[in-house]
Amino acid sequence: MRAQRILKVVSGVVGIVVTFGLFVVPFIFIALTAVKSRAEAGLLEFSLPREGYFFMENLTQVIEAREFMLVRAFWNSTVLTAASVALMVIAGAMIAFVLQRRKSRWTGLINALVLAGLIIPPAVVPTIWVMQGLGLFKTLHGLIFIEVAFGIAFCILLFRAFIATIPRELDEAAVIDGAGPIRLFFQVIFPLLRSVIFTVVILQSIFVFNDFQNPLYFLPGDQNATVQLTLFNFQSQFLTAFNLLFMNILIITIPMLVLFLFFNKRIVEGMTAGAVKG
Amino acid sequence: MWFLIPGAVIYLVLFIFPTIASLFFSLTRWTLFDAQFIGLDNYTQFFSERFLVQGLYNTVFYAFFTSGTKVVLGMLLALWLTGRVFGQGYLRAVIFFPVLVSTIGVGITFKVLMDPFDGLINGSLTVFGVEGPLWLADPDTALLSIALVDLWKGVGIATVIYIAGLSAIPQEYNEAATVDGASGFRRFKEITFPLLMPATSTVIILSLIGGLRSFDLIWAMTKGGPGFASDVMASMIFKQYQAGFYGLSTAGNVVLFVLVAVIIYPLSRYLNKKTVEL
Structure with missing residues (x-):
C-alpha cells in the first residue's frame, strides 16, 4: 500500500512537470x-523580455489598429453571442418541453x-442562397439566426433530458389551478x-464566441468582423508584429480563463452531460 | 404545438431546407441567381481532380487519427486521473482548459511554436539532440502536425467524458474481482473496459464527427497547404466557394454529408450494440 501511495505521488509530480511543458508553456x-x-x-x-515590458503600448496598439476594429469586433461578438444564445435557449426549451410532454405521431420525426x-x-452555399433571398446575408441578425439554427439541436437534447426529471404532477397541478400552456411553461417549467x-x-456562449467558420x-x-475573424485577419496584417498578434490572442483567451476559473465544474459537467446524451 | 414554431422556423429555413436544396444545386452550374442543370458533372469533376480526391483521403485520415488518439489517450488519462493522483485537480484543469480556447488562437500559436527553425518545439528538441521535423512546411507532415494540435486541444473533452464514465462504474465490481484474485490488467479487460463502452462510443462518435467536419484549425494553420497537402473536405468546400464554383462547392458539401452519414450511422449502431447495461 505504501509503495502504491508513493507511486501516486511520483506519477502526479511527473504528470505536473509534463503537463506544464505541454499545456502551460504555450x-x-x-x-x-x-x-x-x-x-x-x-x-x-x-524567454523573459530583455528589452522591457510593453504591455500597455502593445495593448493600445492592438485596440487602435484599423480604426478600433477590435473594439467593434468585441461589440459584434458580444451582441452575436448574447442574442443567439438567448434565442436558442428559449426556443430550444420550448421545443424540448413539447417533445417531452406531448407525445404525438410527429415526435419521432422531430427527434x-x-x-x-x-x-x-x-x-454552405445553399444556406447563403436562402439568406440572400431573405435579405439576411451579411447581416448580424442573419448570423444570429444561423447560430441558433446550428446550435439549437444541442440545447433541445440537454433540456429534454432535464425536463424528463420534472414530475408530471407539477404540470397537472398548474393546469388544475387554471394555468394555460404559456403560464405553465414560463412560470412553472422554465x-x-x-x-x-x-x-x-x-x-x-463559448461555442458561439469561438466560432470562426460561420462568421x-x-x-x-x-x-462586421467578429473577434475570431479579426484575429485571423490580423494574422496576415501583423506578420511582422508578433507582439501585437499574441496580445490579441491573449485578450481573447483571458475571458475564457476567467470563465473557467469560476465555472470549471459547471462547464465540465455540462460538456459531459451534453456529449453522453448526444 | 405552436411552442415549436420559433425554433422550428429558424431550424427548417436555415438548416433543413438548405441541406435538401444542396442535393439539387450540386447537380447544377450555379451562380446563385441562375442554376443550369448539368447532371453529375460536378461529381465527376470532383472525383477526377487528383487534389480533391487527396482531400477526401486527408479528411478520413485526419478524422480517424484524431479520434483514435483521443480514445486511447483520453482513456489512459482518465484512468490515471481517477486514481487519487497527487495534483489531480490541477492536472484535470490544465488538460481540459484548451477545449475552451479559441481554435484560431491555438492554431496561430502552434504555427509559431512549430516554426521549423525558430520555433520553441524544434528548439527544445535540439536540446535533446533530436533534429525536429519541418512540421507544417513539409507536405508529408503538415496534416499530421495539425492533427497533433487538434489532439492537444481536444483530448481534454475525451478525458472528462471518460472520467464521468469511470465514476459511474460501481466500486463493488472491482472489489469483488480483487477478492477473487484478478490482476489489475484482467480487471481492466473484463470489467472496466466493457463498462466504459458508452463513454468510448461517445468519444469515438463525437470526435469523428468533429474530425470529418474540421475546418477552423486547418484554415488557421496552413489553409490546406503546402500545395494541397493538408486540404480536407471543409477547406476545399470553402476554396471552391471563394473561387465562385458554387455548384462544385455544394457537390463537395454533399460528398462530405454522405461521408459523415456512411461512417457515423453504421458505426453508432454497432457501438450501441456493444454497449452493455450496468
Whole structure:
C-alpha cells in the first residue's frame, strides 16, 4: 500500500512537470510574446523580455489598429453571442418541453431532425442562397439566426433530458389551478430549468464566441468582423508584429480563463452531460 | 404545438431546407441567381481532380487519427486521473482548459511554436539532440502536425467524458474481482473496459464527427497547404466557394454529408450494440 501511495505521488509530480511543458508553456509563451517589443517578439523565443515590458503600448496598439476594429469586433461578438444564445435557449426549451410532454405521431420525426442537426455538416452555399433571398446575408441578425439554427439541436437534447426529471404532477397541478400552456411553461417549467439553462448558456456562449467558420461564410467584410475573424485577419496584417498578434490572442483567451476559473465544474459537467446524451 | 414554431422556423429555413436544396444545386452550374442543370458533372469533376480526391483521403485520415488518439489517450488519462493522483485537480484543469480556447488562437500559436527553425518545439528538441521535423512546411507532415494540435486541444473533452464514465462504474465490481484474485490488467479487460463502452462510443462518435467536419484549425494553420497537402473536405468546400464554383462547392458539401452519414450511422449502431447495461 505504501509503495502504491508513493507511486501516486511520483506519477502526479511527473504528470505536473509534463503537463506544464505541454499545456502551460504555450500559454506562457502567448503572454510573454504579447508584452515584448516588436523586434524581440519576432525572434519567437521563449524567454523573459530583455528589452522591457510593453504591455500597455502593445495593448493600445492592438485596440487602435484599423480604426478600433477590435473594439467593434468585441461589440459584434458580444451582441452575436448574447442574442443567439438567448434565442436558442428559449426556443430550444420550448421545443424540448413539447417533445417531452406531448407525445404525438410527429415526435419521432422531430427527434430524427434534432439528431440530424448534431451530425449533418451544414450546406454552405445553399444556406447563403436562402439568406440572400431573405435579405439576411451579411447581416448580424442573419448570423444570429444561423447560430441558433446550428446550435439549437444541442440545447433541445440537454433540456429534454432535464425536463424528463420534472414530475408530471407539477404540470397537472398548474393546469388544475387554471394555468394555460404559456403560464405553465414560463412560470412553472422554465424557472425549474434554471441550473441546466445556466449550463447551456455558458457552453453555447463559448461555442458561439469561438466560432470562426460561420462568421467567415455568412458575415464577410471588415465592418462586421467578429473577434475570431479579426484575429485571423490580423494574422496576415501583423506578420511582422508578433507582439501585437499574441496580445490579441491573449485578450481573447483571458475571458475564457476567467470563465473557467469560476465555472470549471459547471462547464465540465455540462460538456459531459451534453456529449453522453448526444 | 405552436411552442415549436420559433425554433422550428429558424431550424427548417436555415438548416433543413438548405441541406435538401444542396442535393439539387450540386447537380447544377450555379451562380446563385441562375442554376443550369448539368447532371453529375460536378461529381465527376470532383472525383477526377487528383487534389480533391487527396482531400477526401486527408479528411478520413485526419478524422480517424484524431479520434483514435483521443480514445486511447483520453482513456489512459482518465484512468490515471481517477486514481487519487497527487495534483489531480490541477492536472484535470490544465488538460481540459484548451477545449475552451479559441481554435484560431491555438492554431496561430502552434504555427509559431512549430516554426521549423525558430520555433520553441524544434528548439527544445535540439536540446535533446533530436533534429525536429519541418512540421507544417513539409507536405508529408503538415496534416499530421495539425492533427497533433487538434489532439492537444481536444483530448481534454475525451478525458472528462471518460472520467464521468469511470465514476459511474460501481466500486463493488472491482472489489469483488480483487477478492477473487484478478490482476489489475484482467480487471481492466473484463470489467472496466466493457463498462466504459458508452463513454468510448461517445468519444469515438463525437470526435469523428468533429474530425470529418474540421475546418477552423486547418484554415488557421496552413489553409490546406503546402500545395494541397493538408486540404480536407471543409477547406476545399470553402476554396471552391471563394473561387465562385458554387455548384462544385455544394457537390463537395454533399460528398462530405454522405461521408459523415456512411461512417457515423453504421458505426453508432454497432457501438450501441456493444454497449452493455450496468
